[in-house]
Amino acid sequence: MKGGCMTEEKKVIGNCILTRKDNYAIIAFNRPEKLNALSPDLFLSLQEAFFEIENDESVRALIFTGMGDNFSAGGDVEEDIKPLKDKSAIEFKEYFNPLCEMYMRVYNVEKPTIAAINGFALGAGMELALMCDIRIAADTMQMGEFFVRMGLVPEAGMCVLPKLVGMGRAKMMCYTGELIDAEQALRIGLVEQVVPEGELMPAAEKLAARLAKGPASIKIMKRAINELGSLPLEQTLNASVLYQFAASRTSDHAEAVKAFLEKRKPRYTGK
Incomplete structure (x- = not known):
C-alpha cells in the first residue's frame, strides 16, 4: 500500500x-x-x-x-x-x-x-x-x-x-x-x-x-475446527494441545507477546 x-x-x-x-x-x-x-x-x-x-x-x-x-x-x-x-x-x-x-x-x-x-x-x-x-x-x-x-x-x-x-x-x-x-x-x-x-x-x-491482517493462528484454528468439530470433548482437548503448541511456535505469537509488553498494536505477517 x-x-x-x-x-x-x-x-x-x-x-x-x-x-x-x-x-x-x-x-x-x-x-x-x-x-x-x-x-x-x-x-x-x-x-x-x-x-x-x-x-x-x-x-x-x-x-x-x-x-x-x-x-x-x-x-x-x-x-x-x-x-x-x-x-x-x-x-x-x-x-x-x-x-x-x-x-x-x-x-x-x-x-x-x-x-x-x-x-x-x-x-x-x-x-x-x-x-x-x-x-x-x-x-x-x-x-x-x-x-x-x-x-x-x-x-x-x-x-x-x-x-x-x-x-x-x-x-x-x-x-x-x-x-x-x-x-x-x-x-x-x-x-x-x-x-x-x-x-x-x-x-x-x-x-x-x-x-x-490476523496472526498465523487463524489458519491453525481453521484446521483444528474442521478436523475436531465433531469429535468428543476429551479427544478435542487432547488434540488442541498440539495445535496450541504449533501456534506458540509462530512468529506472530512472538510478535503478539512483544507488542503487548510494548503497549502497541501487533504487526502480523501470517507466519
Missing part, C-alpha cells in the same frame, strides 16, 4: 474474474446472463483461479462472489445436469471427482474464506458457499438445496449443512428444495451476517482485510 492507497490487480480467467487487493483476493463468477450457473467452462475457470492463489502466501484471505445479481444458480441444466443420464458409473465418478476435490480444497485451504452471497445461491452454488468459513448475505439473497427438484442429491451439503442448521432443518431443506431468504438464513445459522444489497462487497472486503 502506497500513500494509503490499496493496490488492486484484476485478471479475467475464462468465466471468472480474479481480483487481488493487497493481502486478500476475490474470485467472482462471471456468467451473469446465466445467473452464474456452474457450466463445465465456469468450473474450469473457478479451478484455475483458485489454484493460482491457493498456496500463495501473499493472499491471506479469499472472497467468493458472483457478478451481476446472483451468486450462482447451481449446475447448468443444459450443459451440466442433462448429460448425466448418458454417463456410465465410472464416467459419472470421473466427472464428479474434480468437483468433490474442489469442495475439499476450498474447505481446507489454509486461509479464511468468505462467501459474499448476492441473489440466488442454489444447488451447487449453495454447496460452494457452504464450503466457505463465513457467509455474508445481501438482504435479497435466497438459498436452496435444489437437487431434489432435479431428482438428484446434494454432495457436500449432506455433511456440512446439518452442522450449521441441525439435522431436522437440513433434511427439510434437502427433501423439499425450499428457498431460504436472508433473514431466515441468519436466524437458523446458515449465514453469519446480512447486509443491504449495496453494502455486500464492502462488508465482505472489510472482513477479509481484517482477517488478512
Whole structure:
C-alpha cells in the first residue's frame, strides 16, 4: 500500500474474474446472463483461479462472489445436469471427482474464506458457499438445496449443512428444495451476517482485510475446527494441545507477546 492507497490487480480467467487487493483476493463468477450457473467452462475457470492463489502466501484471505445479481444458480441444466443420464458409473465418478476435490480444497485451504452471497445461491452454488468459513448475505439473497427438484442429491451439503442448521432443518431443506431468504438464513445459522444489497462487497472486503491482517493462528484454528468439530470433548482437548503448541511456535505469537509488553498494536505477517 502506497500513500494509503490499496493496490488492486484484476485478471479475467475464462468465466471468472480474479481480483487481488493487497493481502486478500476475490474470485467472482462471471456468467451473469446465466445467473452464474456452474457450466463445465465456469468450473474450469473457478479451478484455475483458485489454484493460482491457493498456496500463495501473499493472499491471506479469499472472497467468493458472483457478478451481476446472483451468486450462482447451481449446475447448468443444459450443459451440466442433462448429460448425466448418458454417463456410465465410472464416467459419472470421473466427472464428479474434480468437483468433490474442489469442495475439499476450498474447505481446507489454509486461509479464511468468505462467501459474499448476492441473489440466488442454489444447488451447487449453495454447496460452494457452504464450503466457505463465513457467509455474508445481501438482504435479497435466497438459498436452496435444489437437487431434489432435479431428482438428484446434494454432495457436500449432506455433511456440512446439518452442522450449521441441525439435522431436522437440513433434511427439510434437502427433501423439499425450499428457498431460504436472508433473514431466515441468519436466524437458523446458515449465514453469519446480512447486509443491504449495496453494502455486500464492502462488508465482505472489510472482513477479509481484517482477517488478512490476523496472526498465523487463524489458519491453525481453521484446521483444528474442521478436523475436531465433531469429535468428543476429551479427544478435542487432547488434540488442541498440539495445535496450541504449533501456534506458540509462530512468529506472530512472538510478535503478539512483544507488542503487548510494548503497549502497541501487533504487526502480523501470517507466519
